[in-house]
Amino acid sequence: MTITERVDALDWADLTAQLDGRGFAVTAPLLTDGESAELAGLFDGGHFRSTIDMARHRFGDGRYRYFEHPLPDTIGALRGAFYAHLARVANVWSERIGGATFPLTHEALLERCHEAGQQRPTPLILRYGEGDWNALHQDLYGDVYFPFQILTVLTDEHEGGEFVLLENRPRAQSRAHVLNPLRGAFVIFPTRERPELGKRGYYKVGLRHGVSTVTAGHRTALGVIFHDAR
Numbered sequence: 001m002t003i004t005e006r007v008d009a010l011d012w013a014d015l016t017a018q019l020d021g022r023g024f025a026v027t028a029p030l031l032t033d034g035e036s037a038e039l040a041g042l043f044d045g046g047h048f049r050s051t052i053d054m055a056r057h058r059f060g061d062g063r064y065r066y067f068e069h070p071l072p073d074t075i076g077a078l079r080g081a082f083y084a085h086l087a088r089v090a091n092v093w094s095e096r097i098g099g100a101t102f103p104l105t106h107e108a109l110l111e112r113c114h115e116a117g118q119q120r121p122t123p124l125i126l127r128y129g130e131g132d133w134n135a136l137h138q139d140l141y142g143d144v145y146f147p148f149q150i151l152t153v154l155t156d157e158h159e160g161g162e163f164v165l166l167e168n169r170p171r172a173q174s175r176a177h178v179l180n181p182l183r184g185a186f187v188i189f190p191t192r193e194r195p196e197l198g199k200r201g202y203y204k205v206g207l208r209h210g211v212s213t214v215t216a217g218h219r220t221a222l223g224v225i226f227h228d229a230r
């Protein structure tokens, strides 16, 4: 099956229920181990527009690299295929907590980004060694942003290095979710906020994400953000 066929074949009713119920979703493994290994290899062999040394910016410790156009086929396919499903969920969320209405194709979202001066691709690959970590953050790169992003861990040889989602609940203490997704499975999570149903309707819960310290081995991950960057 092609990447697009595999994404289309995911249980989107269940994923949507996960997103609505707890704000994030985890898919069944979607990439084969061979595909994950091949993508992980791009960290050293891909074509990038920039490389960030996380310690230098006080973002944590480790390195990440933003892919340059044209994106590797697999990454372009993942971006388009996940977008088509998530745009529908995004539009329901916008009705609940306000926000933009999103076009149903990823090409149309990119046109909107380009009109807003956001032309640089945002998919990235991150590599963490022992002692490395990623500070809690949001990936907003301009006025246009899509409310979901996806992430997959491409390697299976680390300890620690859990994916952390922190919910900043209004007028309450924060809640952490700690995930250890299977290799090649995707975590779908909010870029900025999510609707939560309260006594008087929906309210916004802000989120940040990051990675706990890798205590042994190496961890390589692929992040796919749907909006482009200024």
Ligand SMILES: O=C(O)CCC(=O)C(=O)O
Pocket (backbone or CB within 6 Å): 126, 134, 139, 149, 150, 151, 163, 209, 210, 211, 221, 222, 223, 224
């Ligand atoms: O390495 C990770 O799991 C987090 C990556 C990340 O921050 C992202 O994909 O936006």
Ligand SMILES: [Fe+2]
Pocket (backbone or CB within 6 Å): 137, 138, 139, 209, 223
């Ligand atoms: Fe991120």
